[in-house]
Amino acid sequence: MFTLTAGIALPAVAFNLFGKQAARGEGSADAPAAKTEATKMVRVKVIGPDGQLTGPVEMAKLVLSDEEWQKRLTPEQFAIVRAKGTERAFCGTLLDNKKHGYYVCVACGLPLFNSSAKFNSGTGWPSFFQPVAEENILEETDTSHGMKRTEIMCARCDGHLGHVFPDGPKPTGLRYCLNSESLRFVDEADVKTLAENVPAAAAAPTVGKWLPAPAKDTALAAESTEAKAVFAGGCFWCTEAVFEAIDGVKDVVSGYSGGDPKRADYKSVCTGTTGHAEGIQITYDASKVTYGQLLRIFFATHNPTTINRQGPDSGTQYRSEIFYTGEEQKAVAEAYIQQLTDAKKFSKPIVTEVEPLNGFFPAEDYHQDFARQNPEHPYIKRWAEPKLEKLQEMLKDTEAEKQAQ
Secondary structure, eight states: OOOOOTTOOTTTSOBOTTSOBOOOOTTSSSSOOOOOSSOOEEEEOOBOTTSSBOSOEEEEOOOOOHHHHHHHSOHHHHHHHTTOOOOOTTOOTTTTOOOSEEEEETTTOOEEEEGGGEEOOSSSSOEESSOSOGGGEEEEEEOGGGOOEEEEEETTTOOEEEEEESOOOTTTTOEEEEOGGGEEEEEGGGGGGGOOOOOGGGSOOOOGGGSOOOSSOOOOOSSOOEEEEEEEESOHHHHHHHHTTSTTEEEEEEEEESSOGGGOSHHHHTTTOSOOEEEEEEEEETTTOOHHHHHHHHHHSSOTTSTTEETTEESGGGOEEEEESSHHHHHHHHHHHHHHHHTTOSSSOOOOEEEEOOOEEEOOGGGTTHHHHOTTOHHIIIIIHHHHHHHHHHHHHHHHHHHHO
16 A cells, blocks of 8 residues: 655645646536536447446546545545556555456546456556556656646546556557556455446347347258368457357368468567457268258347457457358358347447458467467456356257247
């Protein structure tokens, strides 16, 4: 725990930790927040009843006076979150936290960062290479103390969090530098304690019977026949793990497709300039599983409504795309997208692209079978395991459908 700079007097006057008096905002105790006719609203992502991050939902901003904030926060928290202070380097309580879970705003509980994006920057403050959702973070230019920096704040309550710098690790190249006092850590096992009531359309899609079987599909082969399917639905670590568990799937390879053959390597693809998507090539027995059944699993275990983004990963390489190997696959894919669209199975339009396969390039060896070989990896625990849980629900429902026929 850090100690505040000598001379700070709260609650009479708020200072930042450099000793300069903080500017009074409209929510200060000296100047109470003005009453407005319309409540200020913001679109953010929250944790839904199922413990998953929802789609963007419109919620009221949390606007309090300084007096009210001082009742809600400790003096240390107030000095940073409301008075834009900074804790001393290497003194924050969350700096060395290595547990799996969410880092939420200490003032309003909005989920901000996940342990899967935390890294040791060596700067003395908790650092992350990306937030859980771009909507949840506000950015403003900060010219205080003779520097030009980008301040980051909580989108729901405008609480000061820290700053973001362009010197972080891949894949984003960003370093979100946070104050521990701006955050509260919630262990992965307790994530449902963060649940908020949200409109049903904003909640993460359910699976199984929630997505219908394709009305148009390929026929099961009369005898064992090898076929291939190529899908891109975000990080290939996760999509690979999903399809490896399917009966009838013989092999799944992580790789790159859709871009420059000469730049089909992880370092290049991470730049987002190669045209490639991180994808998987599925080799399956067409006498045991159909192409449409694979498509159903594909759409049930990723979000096909986000452009160039899946979960915490953003960039063209994380787009949702189906690479068809023939006209029959193209027809089945386009028909299923239309079927889901007509049934309004997603709250937003499906943006999944359907393009011909012009080459698939296997990724580096260390990417293959990553989830299976690294089950305790923070990213796998946070993002792959929920997909596998959805898959199990879907398989149970599919089996029930077969028995009912």
